[in-house]
Amino acid sequence: MTTDPYASDAGRLKAALARWLTDHGFADPATGATELLHMVRGHGWRVVEALQPPPEPRPTQDLPAEYLAVKAALTNRERTPE
Structure with missing residues (x-):
């Protein structure tokens, strides 16, 4: 089990990088995407809180x-009318 809170976001970024590398004819897009992801995270990339999915709504019967x-x-x- 991973303890990385950003693992799913990192996976989506890695997949997007791999697609781009594939589209542009790179020989090994999966390895290139992994290397780019390590570089991006090494330079401080983190998920922007505002882009996270909203929390599940609270059930109204508890209110x-x-x-x-x-x-x-x-x-x-x-x-x-104003």
């Missing part, structure tokens, strides 16, 4: 009834 009532009122209110 207090007062909160749900206020939320419903805000969601259903009519907007006034």
Whole structure:
């Protein structure tokens, strides 16, 4: 098991690099992609938090009834023209 929190992002980057190298006729795109990934990570590449998928929504049954009532009122209110 990997302890790298960015392993899936690194894998996607490596696959994208390998596709690009393949498209441009490199003899061994998988090895080239691995080397490029090591260089990029060695220079401080990290996943941008803003690009991460959003967290799973919380189930609403865990929320207090007062909160749900206020939320419903805000969601259903009519907007006034500005």
